[in-house]
Amino acid sequence: MTGPLLKVENLTKHYQLNGGFIKAGPVVRAVEDVSFSVTAGETLCIVGESGCGKSTIARLLMRIVEPTAGRVMVGGTDISSLKAHELRAWRRQMQMVFQDPYSSLNPRLTAAQIITEPVENFERLSRAQRRTLATDLLEKVGMSPEMMHRLPSEFSGGQRQRLGIARALALRPSIIVADEAVSALDVSVQAQILNLLMDLQQELGIALLFISHNLGVVKHIGHRVAVMYLGRIVELAPCEMFFANPSHPYAEALIAAAPIPTPTRVRLQVPVxxxxxxxxxPPSGCAFHPRCPLAIEHCRVEVPHLVPMPDGRAVACHVRAPAADGATLPGTVPFDHSAARAE
Structure with a gap:
């Protein structure tokens, strides 16, 4: 199959709050007009502050919650409009690794039962087949087959997350959605899980949608980065380009706020x-304009759309993105990162 494995078009999710008996309550705009795609063997990382809509996107992709508008295309089929009985077959194509390795596993099932349960939802397995499947997947995620009869309470946090990954692989999906999959783990264990995901992706050609707020993790695992702010993607760029020279002011602020491992290095100074x-x-126009040091009057009036840039990224910014005639709106020059760093 050619083209992206996963294509999201204008995905939107609004939550209607309860306003009482007389009138409807306010609307929470959790995700607004989000579009992106992921190809085989690629990792797209979605980053942003808490509450920006990252995890809501994961739930929308998995149809845990229903979208208000937009399409989710998996293998060319719009799964966002499928009925429950039609969606069942497509569940095999996309699996999820959850944030909390403790609450995402059934405490009453053994490791072997946890791994084989997804497959048995679709086909009957003999005892020998279940044992073979559990053995193969435990070995694939770096665990001993002798652990298959243990309960989740007998595993460490890293081992539980490995077990969660094995469960996700059981149906041989083409896409894995990882929602903060390493945030609950120790730093050393995080590196092991990230390297495991990268090795499995290289071996199996899986497309990976990785949701995180840790830019160090994103830099290690990502191919492309989508930056979200208040439900919208404001920058979509290749990983190296994003970290070397972010374009959107909010993306600059995220990198400026990230911890620097070298104590003598001066961090970027982006006043937000x-x-x-x-x-x-939400504010009118660009949602970031009340905090943006580069905001101009046009930012307060019109919502910026994600515009392709000549260097291959896409940016939703009236100041930084080119206008229709190729010019930029008056405001400021791009931020000079080289001048803000010193050893």
């Missing part, structure tokens, strides 16, 4: 003040 606006009452 204030709090994230409420998704119930």
């Amino acid at each position: 003040e204030g709090e994230v606006p409420s998704p119930i009452n």
Whole structure:
């Protein structure tokens, strides 16, 4: 199959709050007009502050919650409009690794039962087949087959997450959605799980959608980065380009706020003040303009769309993205990162 394995078009999710008996309550705009694609063997990382809509996107892709608008294309089929009985077959194509390795596993099932349960939802397995499947997948994620009869309570956090990955691989999916899959683990264990995911991706050609707030993790595992702010993607760029020279002011602020492992290095100075606006009452125009040091009057009026840039990235910014005639709106020059670093 040619083209992307996963293609998301104008995905939107609004939550209607309860306003009482007389009138409807306000609307929470959790995800607004999000579009992206992921190809075989690629890792797309979605980053942003808490509450920006990252995990909601994961739930929308898995049809845990229903979208308000938009399409989710898997292998060329729009799964967002499928009925429950039609969606069942497509569940095999996309699996999820959850954030918490403790609560995402059934405490009453053994490791072998956890791994084989997804397959037995679709086909009957003999005892020998179940044992073979559990053995193969435990070995694939770096665990001993002798552990297959243990309960989740007998594993460490890293081992539980390996078990969660083995469960996700049981149906041989083409896409894995990992929602903060290493945030609950120790740093040394995080590196082991990330390397495991990268090795499995190279071996199996899986497309990986990796959701994280840790830019160090994203830099290690990602091929492309999508930056979200208040439900919208504001920058979509190749990983190396994003970290070397982010374009959107919010992307600059995220990198500026990330811890620097070298104590003598001066961090980027990107003045961003204030709090994230409420998704119930977002600002007019660009949602970032109340905090943006580069905002111009046009930013307060019109919502910027994700515009392709000549260097291959896409940016939703009236100041940084080119206008229709190729010019930029008056405001400022791109941020000079080389001048902001010193050893």
